[in-house]
Amino acid sequence: MANQIQFNAGTKPTRQYDIDWLRIILIFSVFLFHIGMIFNSWDWHVKNDQQYKELRYVMAFLHYWRMPLLFFISGVGTYYALGIRSSAQYLKERAKRLVIPLMAGVFILVPVQVYIEKASQFDSLIDFYPHMFEGIYPSGNFSWHHLWFIAYLFVMALFLSPFLSFVRSVRFRNFRTWLEKRVTRKLGLNLILIPLVLSQLILRPFFETDTHALVDDWASFTFSFIFFVSGFVLLSSRIIGEAIKDQRWWYLGESVLATTFMFLAPTLFSEGATTDIAWDYAAMVVSWSCSITAIGFARKHLNIDSSFRKLANEAIYPFYLLHQPIIVVLGYFMVQWNIADGVKVLLITLSSFTLTVAIYWFLVRPFNVTRIIFGMKPKRSKEHAYEERKAILIPTSSIQYPVSSDLVI
Secondary structure, three states, X not given: OOOEOOOOOOOOOOEOHHHHHHHHHHHHHHHHHHHHHOOOOOOOOOOOOOOOOOHHHHHXXXXXXXXXXXXXXXXXXXXXXXXXXXXXXXXXXXXXXXXXXXXXXXXXXXXXXXXXXXXXXXXXXXXXXXXXXXXXXXXXXXXOHHHHHHHHHXXXXXXXXXXXXXXOEHHHHHHHHHHXXXXXXXXXXXXXXXXXXXXXXXXXXXXXXXXOOOOOOHHHHHHHHHHHHHHHHXXXXXXXXXXXXXXXHHHHHHHHHHHHHHHHHHHHOOOHHHHHHHHHHHHHHHHHHHHHXXXXXXXXXXXXXXXXXXXXXXXXXXXXXXXXXXXXXHHHHHOOOOOOHHHHHHHHXXXXXXXXXXXXXXXXXXXXXXXXXXXXXXXOOHXXXXXXXXXXXXXXXXXXXXXXXXXXX
């Protein structure tokens, strides 16, 4: 086909290590964020008796950009992992890496968390299971809790799949060339704020609250999807990647200004409605500018390899799946102990991290069955792995940039 980009499978790409490191850091930040949820003033599954309102400022700041950035880097991972797959092959791979862990988590991991929250209503976890389909959480028992991120990624894959032929076309390459000329100008990536702001302006009146339930969460979903597509289109460009690195200090300055304005909004405006509007739109700028800043500094300082990177990058998906139920269970018991809150934080953090890593290392990592259930690739011979990897890469000089093909999280 004349309008399709031709790929040379013999060219060897270089892995994009900074994206791996960002992914690792972000998943660990999710772990720490959920520890913080036990002690801050927001509603969560398990709460300490003494709660600290001061935590909300740090956690609000993290809340606005850590998950959008995860969608961002999932987008670029998706671009490189597409390879030469057809739409059907792509969706089959997505179902294997996303739907299987999602279903397993919904039936194995999430019920433990819901039971802990409603332990007074049931004699045991076994007694809870026959009731898990009775209503939708929080009033009912059925939920996907922290696995909403995986569900959203799969729906995004469904939306993306009809456009795979366009992604491989000369028209897409020309579009990205046109985009490169505009977004590589100083702070030019703020162009993406236009669809981000417009999406919320249109959808927020109808979907005001972030529910993570998909069916009534289209404002939040669209916001995340724009980040996902932005990663897919922007970070797969070497030229744009270099511009982000070169302009990282500019985006850092923008992040500081936007964050300062967001937190000062309640004192700058007397009317509550005006304050809310100012806060919400400043938060969008925080989401975008902090994400670009993190990518820029990671590209400058974290594009390095190590044996730990390889080990951690393989572990983060199972770690994400496992960490929250473990935090909820251990936190449920430890918050009841008559010890200082600082000691509780330390004990919950260390014990949750240790148990999560131990379950991964001894029960998930060694066995192909559990590897597949937790979204990992099965162990294969070195020869098979090499041939499979060579078959899915897209190494053409006009579009290639260092590859990170782990597209899940």
